[in-house]
Structure formats: structure tokens, C-alpha cells
Amino acid sequence: MSRPPHAREKVLDAFESLLIAEGERAATMDAIARAAGVSKGGLLYHFASKEALEAALLIRLEKCVDEDLARMTSSEEGPVAYYVRTSAMDGTALDRAILAVSRLAQAGRGAASDALRTVRERWADTLRPHVADKTALDLVMLISDGVYYNNALQHDGLATPVPRDAEMDALVQLIAQATAPRD
Amino acid sequence: MSRPPHAREKVLDAFESLLIAEGERAATMDAIARAAGVSKGGLLYHFASKEALEAALLIRLEKCVDEDLARMTSSEEGPVAYYVRTSAMDGTALDRAILAVSRLAQAGRGAASDALRTVRERWADTLRPHVADKTALDLVMLISDGVYYNNALQHDGLATPVPRDAEMDALVQLIAQATAPRD
DNA sequence: GTCTATAAAAAGATAGAC
DNA sequence: GTCTATCTTTTTATAGAC
Numbered sequence: 487m488s489r490p491p492h493a494r495e496k497v498l499d500a501f502e503s504l505l506i507a508e509g510e511r512a513a514t515m516d517a518i519a520r521a522a523g524v525s526k527g528g529l530l531y532h533f534a535s536k537e538a539l540e541a542a543l544l545i546r547l548e549k550c551v552d553e554d555l556a557r558m559t560s561s562e563e564g565p566v567a568y569y570v571r572t573s574a575m576d577g578t579a580l581d582r583a584i585l586a587v588s589r590l591a592q593a594g595r596g597a598a599s600d601a602l603r604t605v606r607e608r609w610a611d612t613l614r615p616h617v618a619d620k621t622a623l624d625l626v627m628l629i630s631d632g633v634y635y636n637n638a639l640q641h642d643g644l645a646t647p648v649p650r651d652a653e654m655d656a657l658v659q660l661i662a663q664a665t666a667p668r669d
Numbered sequence: 670m671s672r673p674p675h676a677r678e679k680v681l682d683a684f685e686s687l688l689i690a691e692g693e694r695a696a697t698m699d700a701i702a703r704a705a706g707v708s709k710g711g712l713l714y715h716f717a718s719k720e721a722l723e724a725a726l727l728i729r730l731e732k733c734v735d736e737d738l739a740r741m742t743s744s745e746e747g748p749v750a751y752y753v754r755t756s757a758m759d760g761t762a763l764d765r766a767i768l769a770v771s772r773l774a775q776a777g778r779g780a781a782s783d784a785l786r787t788v789r790e791r792w793a794d795t796l797r798p799h800v801a802d803k804t805a806l807d808l809v810m811l812i813s814d815g816v817y818y819n820n821a822l823q824h825d826g827l828a829t830p831v832p833r834d835a836e837m838d839a840l841v842q843l844i845a846q847a848t849a850p851r852d
Numbered sequence: 853g854t855c856t857a858t859a860a861a862a863a864g865a866t867a868g869a870c
Numbered sequence: 871g872t873c874t875a876t877c878t879t880t881t882t883a884t885a886g887a888c
Contacts, residue, residue: 493853509776511694514881526883528854536882591822592772593692599822621839624832625812632814635821639774639782649807656804664847676871698864709865711872719864 494532497522498546501539505586510593540590544601547587550580551605555612565616566626566665567658569609573633574648581637588638622665629661677715680705681729684722688769693776723773727784730770733763734788738795748799749809749848750841752792756816757831764820771821805848812844 500521504513515536519529533539554572561568575581584605590598610627617623636648649657683704687696698719702712716722737755744751758764767788773781793810800806816831832840 507777510692511776515883516881525855527856530883531853534883588822589775592775593694594690602822621832621836621843624836624840625843628812628815628819629808630815631818632811635814635818636811638818639771639785649804653804653807657807660804660808660847664843697862699862707871708873710867710874713865714871714873717865 493522493524493528497524497529497532497539498542501543502582502586505589506582510589513589540595540598543583543586543590544597547580547583547601547605550583551608554580555608558609558612565613567662569613569626569630570633570658570661571654573630574637574650574654576637584634585638588634616667617665618667622667626661626665629657676705676707676711680707680712680715680722681725684726685765685769688772689765693772696772723778723781726766726769726773727780730763730766730784730788733766734791737763738791741792741795748796750845752796752809752813753816753841753844754837756813757820757833757837759820767817768821771817799850800848801850805850809844809848812840 497518501513501518504517504521515526515529518539519526522529533542558565558568558572563571572578572580584602587598587601591602606627609630610623613626614623617626633648680701684696684701687700687704698709698712701722702709705712716725741748741751741755746754755761759768767785770781770784774785789810792813793806796809797806800809819831
């Protein structure tokens with residue numbers, strides 16, 4: 487799982503990058519092959535079709551979420567703060583996977599939409615014991631969605647309207663006050 | 670502004686619908702013409718190129734926002750509650766325009782990204798006097814973004830994870846408590 | 853495993869008839 | 871204003887050499 491630094495992973499990386507930076511339409515087999523440094527034929531050896539490429543991306547997303555949930559559960563500051571803070575990170579393998587799969591979902595790929603819905607449910611299940619009620623859970627999850635939406639709108643690494651550092655600390659504190667379970 | 674029930678508007682409506690339901694790649698000149706009930710040549714009479722079509726959509730968005738800001742300012746429940754509640758509406762001309770332009774933005778169209786950023790700034794300017802501080806403003810706007818993100822992920826009219834009715838009332842109340850200016 | 857060449861379909865756009 | 875060709879380029883995929 488960590489041994490093959492093979493062309494396969496490079497192709498998947500290139501696919502992700504193109505989806506994020508230029509959208510689904512720009513992520514053609516040709517462009518992906520070029521970005522990955524292989525020929526179109528070489529690409530098609532690893533992924534027999536565009537559909538196969540997309541399916542592989544969904545599996546990659548699932549693995550990233552597995553790891554994220556493990557970190558979230560054992561987070562020192564607590565799952566809620568971890569969840570809101572890490573929404574703002576970009577460049578993470580998980581963030582890249584989510585952004586890329588979002589592009590597919592918005593291009594009408596049902597499997598991608600389903601995968602994202604599943605991810606959201608897994609997060610909700612993990613957060614639920616740590617917030618006061620359903621409304622508080624909605625609040626936390628919608629804020630995280632909002633951060634992703636904003637990140638999703640910038641194709642390159644442009645200035646983000648998303649809270650950072652001290653601003654993020656203040657936001658996390660406000661959310662903590664508004665959502666903490668009274669125990 | 671309300672007189673020409675012309676083919677032009679029908680084309681723009683079809684373009685929006687295709688973008689929302691199937692994504693940017695599916696919104697081809699051919700598909701748009703078909704959905705609008707005109708021929709490709711007929712479409713090209715009104716919009717000389719795909720770029721012209723996209724530019725017209727940005728102008729339509731701007732007009733919808735003008736009207737929304739007017740309603741928001743004179744809202745009885747206050748701008749903050751109005752803003753959060755109306756994020757959840759779909760089918761509105763404004764919502765459709767935002768969703769459609771979001772698709773273009775995520776397809777790498779810089780003008781679309783700029784338009785959405787401008788819309789966000791206009792909303793922020795209107796909300797600012799009605800919240801406690803910058804953190805509270807971030808909270809309100811990110812929640813609204815989150816609602817849009819969720820709506821943006823469902824191509825058709827499928828079940829939405831977004832709060833409705835009583836749930837929305839509870840969420841609006843929680844936000845009001847967390848963000849109200851102390852005056 | 854990776855390449856080149858090429859076929860088959862679909863994209864945006866032009867020309868010109870009605 | 872709206873239509874039917876038609877041209878050019880791009881996209882996915884196949885075939886087969888190395």
C-alpha cells in the first residue's frame with residue numbers, strides 16, 4: 487500500500503490536481519496523461535476508462551476519511567474543534583480528495599455524490615456525542631461545509647476568505663460556546 | 670425587462686438548468702439549444718459564442734442580487750435571519766443563478782469566481798451592522814455557504830441534508846444568540 | 853508496462869437559405 | 871429570427887508495435 491511509487495498513483499494525483507485547478511471538463515485523458523508524465527496508452531493500461539479513474543478516486547477518498555476519523559477521535563482539543571479547524575486546511579490528501587470528488591459530483595456523477603454524502607454521515611456520527619443537540623450539530627457541520635465551499639471556488643491557490651489563525655481561534659471558541667453539551 | 674418572453678430568456682433558463690442538473694460539461698451549445706427548444710443556429714443568433722452566454726448569466730446573477738439585497742434590508746425578522754433562511758430556498762431565481770454560476774466558477778472561469786466573490790462581499794456589507802463582530806459575521810456567512818454547498822451537490826431535486834422548518838427556526842435562534850450585537 | 857497511430861463521436865463555430 | 875448544412879478541433883477509446 488506504500489511500496490508502489492508507481493505511475494498509477496502519479497496518474498491519480500494528476501487527475502485530482504486537474505479537477506481541482508481547472509474543473510471536470512479540463513480533466514481529459516489527454517491532459518491527465520500529460521500532467522502525469524505518461525502517454526495516453528500508458529494511462530489506459532492502469533485505468534481502462536475514465537469511469538475506472540473516477541472509481542479509483544472515490545476509493546482514495548474513502549481511505550483518507552478512515553485516517554481522518556481516527557485522528558479526529560483522538561484529538562486533544564476535541565472532535566468539534568478538530569473538525570472545524572481541519573476544514574480550513576488545504577493541501578492535505580483528504581482535502582484534495584474531497585475537492586476533486588466534489589467536482590465530479592457537480593458534474594452529475596451520482597457515485598461521487600453518494601460518496602460525499604457517506605463521508606458527511608460518518609463525520610456526523612463521530613461528532614454527535616460531542617454537541618448539545620441536532621441544531622448544534624447542524625451548525626458545526628454547515629460551517630465546515632461553508633469552508634469547503636469557499637475553498638472549492640478558488641481554482642488555484644488564491645486568497646481565501648476563510649478564517650485563519652487568530653480568526654479561526656475566535657470562531658472555534660464561538661462555536662464551542664454555542665454548541666457545547668451541558669454536562 | 671419583463672416584456673420579452675423571448676427565446677433569449679428561454680435559452681438562458683435552459684443553460685442554467687443544464688449547469689445545475691448535469692454540470693458544466695453537459696451544458697453544450699447543442700444541449701442548451703435542444704433544452705430551449707431552438708436550433709443551434711437560433712441559439713447563436715442570440716448568443717454569438719459560449720462566452721457570450723456565460724457573460725449573460727453573470728449579469729442575470731447581478732440583477733437577482735440587487736433585488737435580494739433590497740428585500741434583505743427591509744426584512745421584518747432582520748437581515749441575519751433573512752440571510753440564513755433564504756440560503757435554504759431553492760428554485761428561487763437567485764438560487765438558480767448562484768448555483769449555475771458556481772458551476773462555471775468551479776470549471777475554472779475566473780469571471781464567474783469574481784462575480785461570486787463580489788456577491789459575497791455585498792452580502793457581508795449588508796450584514797455587518799447587524800452582528801457583534803467579525804467572528805460572528807464569519808459564522809453567519811459560513812453557515813449560509815454551507816447550505817449552498819449542500820444544495821450544490823445535489824444535481825436533481827433529491828433529499829437535502831439542510832435544516833427545514835422547525836429545524837431551521839432552531840438554527841436561526843442559535844445563530845441569533847451567538848451573533849447578536851450587545852446594544 | 854509503455855508507446856504511437858488512428859478510428860468514431862462530439863464539441864464550438866461559420867455560411868448561407870428561408 | 872430561426873433554420874440546415876458543414877468545417878475544425880477535441881475527446882474517448884482501440885489496435886498493435888516495442
